[in-house]
Amino acid sequence: MPDIPLLSGQDGARLPAIGLGTYDLRGADGVTAVGSAIDAGYRLLDTAFNYDNEGVVGRAIAQAAVPREALLFSTKLPGRYHRHDLARRAIEESLFRSGLDRLDLVLIHWPNPRQGLYAEAWRALVEAREDGLVSMIGVSNFLPEHLDRIIGETGVTPVLNQIEVHPCLPQDDLRAANAERGILTEGWSPLGNGTDLLRNATVERLAAARGVSAARLLLAWSVALGVIPLPKSATPARQAENLDVFGIELTSDDLGELADLATSGRSSGLDPATHEEF
Ligand SMILES: NC(=O)C1=CN([C@@H]2O[C@H](COP(=O)(O)OP(=O)(O)OC[C@H]3O[C@@H](n4cnc5c(N)ncnc54)[C@H](OP(=O)(O)O)[C@@H]3O)[C@@H](O)[C@H]2O)C=CC1
Numbered sequence: 001m002p003d004i005p006l007l008s009g010q011d012g013a014r015l016p017a018i019g020l021g022t023y024d025l026r027g028a029d030g031v032t033a034v035g036s037a038i039d040a041g042y043r044l045l046d047t048a049f050n051y052d053n054e055g056v057v058g059r060a061i062a063q064a065a066v067p068r069e070a071l072l073f074s075t076k077l078p079g080r081y082h083r084h085d086l087a088r089r090a091i092e093e094s095l096f097r098s099g100l101d102r103l104d105l106v107l108i109h110w111p112n113p114r115q116g117l118y119a120e121a122w123r124a125l126v127e128a129r130e131d132g133l134v135s136m137i138g139v140s141n142f143l144p145e146h147l148d149r150i151i152g153e154t155g156v157t158p159v160l161n162q163i164e165v166h167p168c169l170p171q172d173d174l175r176a177a178n179a180e181r182g183i184l185t186e187g188w189s190p191l192g193n194g195t196d197l198l199r200n201a202t203v204e205r206l207a208a209a210r211g212v213s214a215a216r217l218l219l220a221w222s223v224a225l226g227v228i229p230l231p232k233s234a235t236p237a238r239q240a241e242n243l244d245v246f247g248i249e250l251t252s253d254d255l256g257e258l259a260d261l262a263t264s265g266r267s268s269g270l271d272p273a274t275h276e277e278f
Pocket residue numbers: 020021022023024046047109140141162163187188189190191192193194195198213215216230231232233234235238239241242
């Protein structure tokens with residue numbers, strides 16, 4: 001089993017340098033898939049209220065041979081629960097659905113800037129942490145102005161900001177903005193959602209030159225940038241492959257070639273400045 005490095009964040013937080021994406025892992029097959037990922041060595045499990053699979057991840061944790069305290073259950077608060085009282089209710093609902101007595105990490109899923117309630121939601125997360133329902137709190141898809149507003153209003157800095165990151169969208173400015181504020185960056189869709197990026201000619205050539213798969217090359221790139229990637233796979237062999245990335249050294253020439261892919265943009269098409277998710 002690979003030794004996964006830990007990254008240090010706010011308030012002494014220690015987070016694994018890679019986690020499992022669980023979008024679309026549902027039902028009994030989902031429990032089996034999350035279970036095989038835990039067996040392979042994943043310790044950080046990324047779910048969301050809106051993925052409708054907090055129970056799947058919770059059940060896999062309950063069935064795991066690994067002690068509960070070694071695993072990090074990370075979920076996200078949806079936009080329709082941003083109002084202060086509703087945010088607390090969503091956290092209680094996530095606890096109920098997961099079957100856990102504590103959520104290790106809760107993120108605000110999207111800032112929804114036109115809705116404009118994300119600072120209320122943040123206050124509710126701060127209080128939930130004070131009350132012991134949640135151990136760590138963070139955000140997702142936040143831009144610098146959203147970060148500054150919640151930090152300014154509460155004095156509490158998110159442990160991490162989970163954003164779309166892959167070579168087509170390296171997010172240099174946003175990653176730097178996170179780092180300046182002492183916030184770790186988690187990367188969603190690190191494989192570009194499993195579509196074109198895995199077949200990109202540059203990615204394939206650099207991967208072949210090292211004798212690794214395109215997926216491992218992409219994840220090694222995330223790790224080299226200090227981003228915590230969250231690859232999703234339902235397949236045990238791929239889950240194991242995706243963890244085996246910590247010995248892959250990329251040269252500055254490799255990083256330069258991958259930087260040239262940055263023009264292609266978002267695989268999701270979702271821009272946090274305009275996207276609203278409920
Ligand atoms: N905060 C947010 O707003 C968002 C967060 N996320 C999070 O990020 C996670 C990852 O992003 P996601 O969009 O799922 O996409 P990924 O970039 O992780 O790609 C997943 C796809 O790649 C395939 N795949 C995985 N490993 C390999 C491999 N080694 N070789 C070939 N194909 C592979 C998977 O197929 P298979 O399963 O069949 O192996 C799946 O189709 C999500 O699951 C979710 O947890 C995602 C979107 C938004």
